[in-house]
Amino acid sequence: MTFDLSKIKNLILDMDGVLWHGDIPAPGLVHFFETLRELEIGFVLATNNATRIATQYTQKLARFGVAVPPELILTSAEATAGHLQRHYPEGATVFAVGEKGLHEALRSYGFTLLPDEGFVGQDARADVVVVGLSRFACWDQLASAAYLVQRGARFVGTNSDATFPSEVGPVAGAGALLAFVETASGATPELVGKPQRAMFDEALRRLGARPDNTAVVGDRLETDIVGGQAAGLHAILVLSGVTTEATLAGHPVQPEMVCADIGALAAALLAARREEVHGRAD
Ligand SMILES: [Mg+2]
16 A cells, blocks of 8 residues: 655644653654644544643743644543534533642533532432543542442543653553543443544534545554554654654554654655755646
C-alpha cells in the first residue's frame, strides 16, 4: 500500500514523545510548526492527560517558542465533556473524580458538578459519573462515584491508561482509579481518550476535517496508531518516544509511515509538497 503524504491536509498530534519529552522540546519543534503553517496543514494537539487545562499547554508551547491557541489543544477531559454535551441537556448533573482540567472542562460545557467533599448523601443522584486521573482522589470520592453508578448514573472514563510517565518511571494512571469504581459498582465504563474513537472524532470536529485526508502522529502503537487507524485516519509513527525500531519490527500494528522525529516529518511534508507542485507543472 502506498501512502501519499501530499494528500494529508490535517494532523492530529500527540504531545509527549512527539513534541517534547517532559520539559525538553523536541529538536526542530519551531520549524515543524512553521512548516505546517507554510503548507497550510491544519492541526490539533491531542493528549489523554485530563488533569491539565488547554491554556497550560499553550503556555508550555510558548516557552518553547511556538504559539498554539488553546482551542487547538484537546485533552481527554475536553473530549469527554464535548462527547457528553451531545447527549445531555445543559445543566445535567455530573459527579467527577478528577483534577482542575476535568472540572473546568465539564463546567465550560454547561454541566453542573456535584460537590466532591465527603461521601455523597444517601439520596444523591447524578446523570453521569466521570472518572479521570486525580492525584488527590480519596475513598469518599471513589466510593461516591461507584454508589452513583449503582443508582443509575452513566459511567464514563476520560481514558484508561494504566500508568503515566513520571520522573521516577510509570506510576498509576486513570485506569487504576476506573478499576476501583468498576470493581465496586460492577459496571463497565464508556471510555473517551485514545485509543477510543470518541477522542479522534472530537479532534476531527475541531479541525472540521475528514478522516481520509487526516493523519494521526504519535509515538505509541497501542494508543495513537491503533486508535487512529480504527477511526479511519492515516497513521504516522515517530520513533522519538516510547516505540523503538525493534518494537515496531514484527509488531501486529503497523503505521503507514515511520519518521525518526518531527524534524524528519517536516522534511518529508515539504518534499511531498514540492513533488506535487513539480508533478502538476510537468
Ligand atoms: Mg506520546
